[in-house]
Amino acid sequence: MRSASIKDLLSGKDLLQEVTINGWVRTFRSNRFIALNDGSTLNNIQCVVDFEKIDEAVLKQINTGSALRISGTLVESQGRGQSVEIQVNNIYVHGNADPEVYPIQPKKHSLEFLREKAHLRARTNTFSAVMRVRSALAFAVHQYFRDNGFYYFHAPIITGSDAEGAGEMFRVTTLNEKNPPLTENGDVDHKEDFFGKETNLTVSGQLEAEAYAMALGKVYTFGPTFRAENSNTSRHLAEFWMIEPEMAFFDLNDNMDLAEDFIKSVISYILEHCQEDLQFLEKRLLDEEKTKPQAERSEMALIEKLKFISENNFKRVTYTEAIDILRNSKPNKKKKFKYPINEWGADLQSEHERYLVEKHFKCPVILFDYPAKIKAFYMRLNEDGKTVRAMDILFPGIGEIVGGSQREERLDVLKEKMAALDIPEEELWWYLDLRKFGTAVHSGFGLGFERLVLFATGMGNIRDVIPFPRTPQNAEF
Template sequence: MNSFSIKRLLGEEAKSQEVIVEGWVKTFRSNRFIALNDGSTIKNIQCVVDYGNFEEEVIRSISTGAAIKVKGNLVESQGRGQDVEIQVTDLFIHGKADAETYPIQPKKHSLEFLREKAHLRVRTNTFSAVMRVRSALSFAIHNYFQQNGFYYMHAPIITGSDAEGAGEMFRVTTLDAKNPPLTEDGEVNYKEDFFGKETNLTVSGQLEAEAYAMGLGKVYTFGPTFRAENSNTSRHLAEFWMIEPEMAFYDLDANMDLAEDFIKGVLKYVLEHCEDDLKFLEKRLLDEEKTKPQAERSEMALLEKLRFVVDNNFKRVTYTEAIDILRNSKPNKKKKFEYPIDEWGADLQSEHERFLVEKHFKCPVILFDYPATIKAFYMRLNEDGKTVRAMDVLFPGIGEIVGGSQREERLEVLQQKMADLDIPEEELWWYLDLRKFGTAVHSGFGLGFERLVQFATGMGNIRDVIPFPRTPQNAEF
């Protein structure tokens, strides 16, 4: 007989049928009641043991964290809190868990403590719920693009270009760290390295995706990216996952339409398929909010916030309009912003983005037509010569969640922008080729997957929505 998942059993009508289930013990009360969980659902199933039917050694082996297999009859539960339970007829201990040293006990643990036990934290209700939502979001993303005529493309992880121009990249090399080969000028001679040039871990698959969009029409990447930014904040990781669609023949308006429809689609999917986990995470968040000062509490519960995005049209506002709103806002005039808005050209911070979404427009916002000086070289220059066809999608509680643009398809303009920023043409000769051979209007955007998971789960720290976070001074597990 094959094992049943607990999720399936809890959906079964109560009847006396023989079942097998395997999982980890959450609690064992009165040497009789086992709360068992196998990761398929936030809910446990109660397994009732008749003490007299089992050897004392077996009973002593049942403790929180132990992996067990039970066989028994699925019947209507006599107790509260569950519709069905298993009357155990046979029990096998896969693996004991020492009750004295097992760190995930049935009590409240701090998130900081659980990060130190990242290999075990998925056994807690919070992290199992987060990771199931993460999995559902991942499926929804692929499903959305596949249903809308996109092709999945694997961008290279090792690259010789810096797509963002940030310079904060992890070097990939096989050279001897203590005695690398040197040039006549005393510099490291990367011509003797594995790839014959200096290479790094990618910060984005966008440039390569552009190349494939100009042949396949619509593509998307969904893979790991890396930033060597020495930033220990709740919003940054050194290794994270990015979703980057690129579309030939899309202008900025079509790009904004796609971003809005895409986000609504994937969030609607988790609302429909992760109800139990989202309800648990919402209650967790509400309990957490009670410990905060009133002024710091969220105005919306988790499910309300998700529906707020799914059900509302995104407000589209130019950067110039946003600056005027922020400059004349009460927080700015009363110097409540940490970064005051004084003049056009300022790079907006999270506090500004959240004000626009949560206080001013009270709906998700797409800002577009940003100053060229604060955006990347590949964004299409507007006719005013000052702004580019960039767009950012802003969400409540998180600020920017998507960044994208119409790409610069004009060869001469792109060459001039690269020259102004001292980007050598020989490094991106192939990218310039795309403008020589059948150039066309095209657009795309990037969405940090962990930011989306944060939003969908209500978790405050990005380190808690990825299985094993990589941050400065931390590459454990």
């Protein structure tokens, strides 16, 4: 008999039929009541053992964490808390779990402890819910772009360019680390390396995606990126997934329209398809909030916050307007900002972004036309000569979630900007070619997928929304 999913069985549509399920034991009470979970749903199904049908030797093998195949009859439950249960006719033990050493016992575990058991933490309610929401969001991303005429583009993971210009990249090499070949000047001779040049793991697929947008019209990347930033904050990972659409013939306004519509679409998708998991995560978050001081508690519950995004128009504000608002705000005047705003040109911090969203406008915000000095070389210079056609989308509780821009399509301006930043033309000759052969207005943005999952699940640390986090001094599993 084909195995059914617990999610389907809990709907009750197979009532009074013989069913077979596979899953892992969450609890085993009174040597008779097995709570089984297969990952298809937050809820367990209760399996009631008939001692006359099941050998005692089999029951002795069953512990929390054991993997079982159970066959029996699906009936209305006689107990409270569930609508159906299985009257067990047969149990097969796929694999036992020694209760003396199995770490995921039916009790509350700290998130820090579970990070040390990342290979098993998805067996808890919290992490199974987070990973189901993550999966749904990933599906919604692909569905949105497919429905809107985009082509899925696979950007290279190994690259010879630093798209962000930050220099915080992981080197890729096959040279002997103890005795590398050297040039006459004593430097490492990268011409002897595998690729014949210095190469790194990518921080962004944007530059390559631009090339394909200028041929296919609209493309998007959705893949792993890497940043060697020695940061241990709750918002940073060394390996993370990026969503990066690039669109030919899109100006900044088109770009902002697309980004807003995209975010609303994927958030609406999980509100429709992940209700059970979101309700559980909301309750978990509310319980956690009760332990915090009143001033640190969120003003909105999780589902309310998601609807706040999907149902509100995003407010569009220039960087210059935002600076004026922040400079004249009470927190700034009373010196409550950690980073005071004194003059135009300041790089906004999360505290400033959250103030604009949560206190001043009380809706999602898109900031645009940033100072050129604090943005990347590839962003289109405005006519004022001091700002670029950049945009960031700001969310409550998290600050910036999307960064994008209209790209600089003018060859002469792009060359001038690269020269000012000491970016050698020979390193990006192909990128400059795009401005020589059929250049056109084009735009794009980047969204860190884990930040989106963090926002959607209400989790407090980005390490808890990716299966196996990679952070400084940590590449376990």
